[in-house]
Amino acid sequence: MRRGGPIREGLVLLCLAFLPALGETIYWRNQMSWSHPPVQDEITVAQARSLGGSILWVDARPAEEFAAGHIPGALLLNAEQWDSLLPVMLNAWIPGQKIIVYCGKQSCGASREVARRLRDEANLANVFVLEGGWEAWEESKK
Amino acid sequence: MKTSQVKSWIVGLLRLLVAATFLYAGVIKVTNPIRFSRDINNYHVLPWSVAVALAFYLPWLEIICGVALLLRRFYYGAVAILLILISLFIIASVSAKLRGIDVSCGCFGGPSRNLNFATHLALDAALLVAIAALWLIGRRMRLERA
Numbered sequence: 001m002r003r004g005g006p007i008r009e010g011l012v013l014l015c016l017a018f019l020p021a022l023g024e025t026i027y028w029r030n031q032m033s034w035s036h037p038p039v040q041d042e043i044t045v046a047q048a049r050s051l052g053g054s055i056l057w058v059d060a061r062p063a064e065e066f067a068a069g070h071i072p073g074a075l076l077l078n079a080e081q082w083d084s085l086l087p088v089m090l091n092a093w094i095p096g097q098k099i100i101v102y103c104g105k106q107s108c109g110a111s112r113e114v115a116r117r118l119r120d121e122a123n124l125a126n127v128f129v130l131e132g133g134w135e136a137w138e139e140s141k142k
Numbered sequence: 143m144k145t146s147q148v149k150s151w152i153v154g155l156l157r158l159l160v161a162a163t164f165l166y167a168g169v170i171k172v173t174n175p176i177r178f179s180r181d182i183n184n185y186h187v188l189p190w191s192v193a194v195a196l197a198f199y200l201p202w203l204e205i206i207c208g209v210a211l212l213l214r215r216f217y218y219g220a221v222a223i224l225l226i227l228i229s230l231f232i233i234a235s236v237s238a239k240l241r242g243i244d245v246s247c248g249c250f251g252g253p254s255r256n257l258n259f260a261t262h263l264a265l266d267a268a269l270l271v272a273i274a275a276l277w278l279i280g281r282r283m284r285l286e287r288a
Contacts, residue, residue: 009219017203025198034191
């Protein structure tokens, strides 16, 4: 078979990728919205403060950022040290207590990932993500 | 060992590395399009519907290009697409960083989320260089053989 140039080959590959992508789109059709992002489980600093003391703060940032400063009482739990830190967090958690996970910046996915794993792997309910993360907390003190 | 043999080994090694990287990245994202849609949405560049469409399409494009590299079929088409993809990703990452957005949320699963921006950028740059080398060295070898 005579081979085409990079453009022609590229077009073939671009078209080939459509087929499985289409199949996956159909498979996920009832689980994803095309009009808006999934319902967020985010909570603002003001909302978190209004909950009083019944919160377990979870810091999903890297250990060095946690060491440099964190929300008072927060426990470190990030994906990197998940196996060693999760038991510590679970020991500190009181059943029924709300858990709020935060990370570095508004758009960072680390807190969302940790929150997901707490729900899926540790079977915890009432897990929220702090909107705006650590920066929003710092900003709220000004 | 002849220079051409050394070049051939280098190209072979780079080809396997690049193919494995994109296969891994593609498979990781194919399994969770919701998360990948959110990751794309985090760049605050595209509307949600486009982010969803890309979340379904791009991982398969990466996988197909990875397979093409492994099998050495549609080789230069795959290299060209991957070169464009990684370049766009680097531009989007730098642009997001300049706008104050944390893009530590990577495309290589959980572990990459804990890498800082500089490390991310260095890895992406290394990948860009590797793909560019595949293109340039491969072309030169083909010309030398012709």
